[in-house]
Amino acid sequence: MPTVAFVLMGVFSLILEATVLQAFQVAGVKPDLLLIFLCFYALSRGTWRGALLGAIYGLMEDIYLSRFLGMNGLIKMLVGYGVGWGRDKLNLENPLVPVIVIWLATVGSGLLFLLLAPLGGLYYPWGLSLVKTIFPISLYNASLAFLGQSLKREGKEWLANRRNLGG
Amino acid sequence: MVAGGVFIFLLRWSGPVDAPWTVVSGVLKESVAPLTGPLTWTVGKLQASIDSLLSLGRMRAENEQLKRQVAELQTKLVQMEEYHQENLRLKQLLAYKEATSTNWQLKAAPVVARSPSNWFNTLTIGLGSDDGIRKDQVVLTPAGVVGRVIRVFPRTAEVLLLLDREGAVGAMVQSSRLLGVVEASSDYRGYLQMIHLAHNAPIKENDIVLTSGLGGIFPKGLPIGRVVKILPEPDGLMKRAIIEPYVDFNRLEEVLVITQVLKVKEDADSGFRTYGGF
Numbered sequence: 511m512p513t514v515a516f517v518l519m520g521v522f523s524l525i526l527e528a529t530v531l532q533a534f535q536v537a538g539v540k541p542d543l544l545l546i547f548l549c550f551y552a553l554s555r556g557t558w559r560g561a562l563l564g565a566i567y568g569l570m571e572d573i574y575l576s577r578f579l580g581m582n583g584l585i586k587m588l589v590g591y592g593v594g595w596g597r598d599k600l601n602l603e604n605p606l607v608p609v610i611v612i613w614l615a616t617v618g619s620g621l622l623f624l625l626l627a628p629l630g631g632l633y634y635p636w637g638l639s640l641v642k643t644i645f646p647i648s649l650y651n652a653s654l655a656f657l658g659q660s661l662k663r664e665g666k667e668w669l670a671n672r673r674n675l676g677g
Numbered sequence: 678m679v680a681g682g683v684f685i686f687l688l689r690w691s692g693p694v695d696a697p698w699t700v701v702s703g704v705l706k707e708s709v710a711p712l713t714g715p716l717t718w719t720v721g722k723l724q725a726s727i728d729s730l731l732s733l734g735r736m737r738a739e740n741e742q743l744k745r746q747v748a749e750l751q752t753k754l755v756q757m758e759e760y761h762q763e764n765l766r767l768k769q770l771l772a773y774k775e776a777t778s779t780n781w782q783l784k785a786a787p788v789v790a791r792s793p794s795n796w797f798n799t800l801t802i803g804l805g806s807d808d809g810i811r812k813d814q815v816v817l818t819p820a821g822v823v824g825r826v827i828r829v830f831p832r833t834a835e836v837l838l839l840l841d842r843e844g845a846v847g848a849m850v851q852s853s854r855l856l857g858v859v860e861a862s863s864d865y866r867g868y869l870q871m872i873h874l875a876h877n878a879p880i881k882e883n884d885i886v887l888t889s890g891l892g893g894i895f896p897k898g899l900p901i902g903r904v905v906k907i908l909p910e911p912d913g914l915m916k917r918a919i920i921e922p923y924v925d926f927n928r929l930e931e932v933l934v935i936t937q938v939l940k941v942k943e944d945a946d947s948g949f950r951t952y953g954g955f
Contacts, residue, residue, distance in 0.1 A: 535927070538867060575794055632842055642864070
């Protein structure tokens with residue numbers, strides 16, 4: 511999928527997060543769709559392109575939020591770079607690997623937020639934020655990633671079967 | 678001639694319905710009835726089947742049309758219910774607006790979006806500077822305070838909710854007039870907390886918490902929520918009160934913005950007492 515498509519998906523995800531996903535909160539949190547797409551992109555394109563899309567996604571979020579411009583840009587850029595680093599080192603054939611990567615990336619991005627928030631004058635309690643916000647989001651993201659992976663695999667198999675039948 | 682004569686004779690003889698010869702006819706009918714019954718039924722069914730087959734195309738079209746009509750009606754029903762609910766909410770807002778018209782001017786605004794982030798609690802309303810919305814105007818519902826306007830664009834405005842880490846508000850307990858600061862609770866998601874209260878401060882469960890008017894943004898006396906729990910701070914000198922907000926922040930669809938304060942609401946008892954670090 512081309513990078514432009516991922517950027518457009520990011521815009522669409524941001525709109526979804528600001529509207530529809532409010533109704534799909536679990537344990538008081540909603541999923542970070544941008545982070546999920548970023549991880550899938552970085553795993554397929556590597557460090558630098560992962561970092562680039564991360565910066566784009568993060569800045570989009572910052573501009574929309576109009577608060578602490580650059581915070582999400584920095585966080586998502588680092589996450590994109592970090593996840594992209596795993597492209598050549600992880601067995602991506604295993605469908606569980608992206609799910610675990612997304613879980614770790616969400617936890618990492620949450621910890622980075624807690625680390626950077628004091629720069630903007632915001633102090634969140636680490637322990638409570640981990641338990642009440644970061645872990646629920648990471649589980650939500652990982653579940654969605656697992657669902658997405660399964661749907662993708664099923665879809666591929668279905669297409670292959672159809673082609674075989676047609677041939 | 679002979680045959681004609683016989684027939685005329687028979688006609689004259691068999692005239693009445695209950696003539697004796699009908700017994701013969703009855704016997705005949707009874708004896709063939711087991712055969713004629715199923716035969717008539719089969720012919721009937723066959724005819725119905727043929728009719729059905731012939732009208733299948735028409736029935737299919739009719740079925741499609743009915744399905745479309747049902748779908749349209751269902752959509753209309755849902756829409757009607759939505760209008761009904763909206764009407765009830767707007768009536769409530771209007772009643773509140775009229776009841777408080779001597780205190781302040783209000784503008785009803787639809788909620789058009791929420792913060793996409795899990796870390797910040799803001800919402801976007803569908804009114805902006807073109808509609809007279811200004812920074813720091815107070816946003817509320819008939820149930821209680823929602824927050825304040827922090828950013829204004831021509832047609833939309835961003836509202837910082839009380840649930841945000843930066844959404845703290847000066848508050849007081851209605852019964853004891855105890856003053857304090859209410860902010861988002863970090864351990865009770867969706868709840869607020871009144872902080873820095875001395876360990877002997879007069880506050881108890883079910884106490885009603887209102888805005889104090891201190892701070893200059895929120896008018897005095899707006900309902901915030903109800904105390905549900907009192908928790909001692911680890912140092913033993915202070916305590917905090919967990920407050921359940923009156924506003925359901927997850928279900929906000931329309932809000933009211935105070936565009937002008939006409940008269941500050943005065944409580945009967947204005948003897949404030951301060952406790953703790955306030």
